[in-house]
Amino acid sequence: MILYIKGREKMLKLVFDKKTKAEVVVEFDNNLSEGAKELKKAKLFSGKSGEVFASLNVKREGVIYLGLGSNKKFDGEDVRLAGFKLGKALASNKVTKAHLDLKDVKDVDKFLAHLVEGLLHSNYSFDKYKSKKEDDLVIELSLNGVKKVEHVVTEVTNLVNAVNIAKDFVNTPAIDLYPESYANEIVKLFENSEVEVEVYDKPQLEAMGFKALLAVAEGSDKEPRLVVLKYMPNKETDEHITFVGKGLTYDSGGYALKPAGSMVTMQCDMGGSAAVVGALKAISDNKLPVNVVAVTGLVENMIDGSAYKNGDIVGSLKGSTIEIGNTDAEGRVTLADTLYFAATKLNTTKIVELSTLTGACVVALGTEITGAVSNNDRFYKEVHEAGLRAGELNWRLPITPALEKAVKGEVGDLKNSIPGGAGAITAGIFLTHFVEGKPFVHLDIAGPAFNKARGYYASGATGIGVRTLYELVK
Ligand code: BES
Ligand code: MN
Numbered sequence: 330m331i332l333y334i335k336g337r338e339k340m341l342k343l344v345f346d347k348k349t350k351a352e353v354v355v356e357f358d359n360n361l362s363e364g365a366k367e368l369k370k371a372k373l374f375s376g377k378s379g380e381v382f383a384s385l386n387v388k389r390e391g392v393i394y395l396g397l398g399s400n401k402k403f404d405g406e407d408v409r410l411a412g413f414k415l416g417k418a419l420a421s422n423k424v425t426k427a428h429l430d431l432k433d434v435k436d437v438d439k440f441l442a443h444l445v446e447g448l449l450h451s452n453y454s455f456d457k458y459k460s461k462k463e464d465d466l467v468i469e470l471s472l473n474g475v476k477k478v479e480h481v482v483t484e485v486t487n488l489v490n491a492v493n494i495a496k497d498f499v500n501t502p503a504i505d506l507y508p509e510s511y512a513n514e515i516v517k518l519f520e521n522s523e524v525e526v527e528v529y530d531k532p533q534l535e536a537m538g539f540k541a542l543l544a545v546a547e548g549s550d551k552e553p554r555l556v557v558l559k560y561m562p563n564k565e566t567d568e569h570i571t572f573v574g575k576g577l578t579y580d581s582g583g584y585a586l587k588p589a590g591s592m593v594t595m596q597c598d599m600g601g602s603a604a605v606v607g608a609l610k611a612i613s614d615n616k617l618p619v620n621v622v623a624v625t626g627l628v629e630n631m632i633d634g635s636a637y638k639n640g641d642i643v644g645s646l647k648g649s650t651i652e653i654g655n656t657d658a659e660g661r662v663t664l665a666d667t668l669y670f671a672a673t674k675l676n677t678t679k680i681v682e683l684s685t686l687t688g689a690c691v692v693a694l695g696t697e698i699t700g701a702v703s704n705n706d707r708f709y710k711e712v713h714e715a716g717l718r719a720g721e722l723n724w725r726l727p728i729t730p731a732l733e734k735a736v737k738g739e740v741g742d743l744k745n746s747i748p749g750g751a752g753a754i755t756a757g758i759f760l761t762h763f764v765e766g767k768p769f770v771h772l773d774i775a776g777p778a779f780n781k782a783r784g785y786y787a788s789g790a791t792g793i794g795v796r797t798l799y800e801l802v803k
């Protein structure tokens with residue numbers, strides 16, 4: 330049996346039960362093979378996690394040693410990273426056929442899923458805007474020691490494909506990806522699928538009363554859209570979990586204009602939106618039997634004679650008024666309406682929302698960790714554990730009565746920009762005001778959404794959140 334794994338253009342092909350000439354040997358540093366012991370003596374290889382040593386002749390025959398550290402304590406992330414390193418090593422060594430022996434590996438289905446995930450991550454590059462594309466990479470990998478291979482590989486392939494789709498959306502510059510074009514791409518993505526896509530345009534949003542979202546959109550020539558994705562495989566009920574994503578296709582800051590240096594990557598401000606779209610793609614492709622809805626408001630934050638201003642007070646779908654202390658705190662203003670819509674117009678049981686919301690969260694937790702704010706301990710625990718399984722760490726920030734008070738407005742009901750620090754927390758508290766008591770987890774992905782190359786991520790978009798949401802539903 331042959332299984333093809335398509336990256337974007339590149340390809341990884343798994344061939345089962347067929348011996349090839351380059352042997353990949355998985356090595357644990359506390360239990361090295363005879364060959365690896367020799368290498369260790371010569372200080373060429375020690376078996377630590379993610380280490381690769383290729384010993385190949387010109388015909389590309391020989392052995393590739395893949396280190397995984399101790400067989401007592403390796404976890405999913407170690408295996409993903411090892412898979413990534415193996416993928417890069419196969420490509421750079423021009424190995425197109427390899428055999429992978431997994432018969433001594435414990436919990437081999439999980440191991441294979443993580444290894445293949447890493448291999449697939451190694452295949453991603455954003456070369457849409459390169460006039461000369463890299464050559465296609467086709468690697469044939471044969472396996473033994475695993476039984477349920479096909480199912481495992483198909484699931485993880487669909488998952489990484491969805492992550493890559495999210496990355497492509499986030500990497501695409503705002504000149505090409507704006508509310509209307511992005512909404513069209515989403516419609517196209519779910520043609521001939523189980524997912525129903527609804528797109529609301531500006532006149533419809535006006536009629537529905539999306540005052541806060543429309544205030545942010547006012548400064549742009551690109552009209553906003555609201556996209557609702559419905560995946561409802563469980564016909565017995567219309568109850569569902571809802572994912573909400575911040576969809577600022579560009580955030581210039583508005584009249585609180587960002588300096589060029591921080592504005593230049595602000596096409597990534599729809600990272601939350603891409604995560605919920607990607608998650609629906611993975612969940613529906615893998616046919617998970619759970620009802621899920623995704624809601625994302627697509628808006629550009631720009632400057633214009635009619636743009637909203639610092640000092641304005643705007644209304645909202647809920648009826649609450651919002652004092653605009655800073656037009657650059659626009660994400661929460663658009664989310665006020667999308668969250669309230671999710672909480673009250675749909676039969677949602679709980680809401681997870683992802684957004685590139687605050688620089689303060691990047692200061693607090695860095696570029697690797699997602700910040701969380703939640704009104705529900707049990708639900709947060711589920712989201713936290715899903716993140717751990719996915720290899721996407723999120724960490725909850727505390728809410729205090731003083732911070733809850735800080736969000737209150739002076740002339741209006743709420744402030745969008747809150748002085749006094751703890752900006753990642755007060756932003757989350759602001760959002761909680763619009764979920765009408767539903768179990769809610771806010772994930773601030775401003776840090777991890779768009780970065781330099783690291784671990785198994787290429788530079789640029791990471792597709793953060795897709796895998797957490799997938800694990801949560803699974
Ligand atoms: N989109 C930004 C947050 C952001 C920062 C995303 C860095 C990705 C990387 C958000 O709209 C923003 O501008 N937030 C302001 C809020 C402030 C004005 C209260 C910020 O963090 O400075
Ligand atoms: Mn902003």
Ligand code: ZN
Nearest residue numbers: 577580598660
């Ligand atoms: Zn923003």
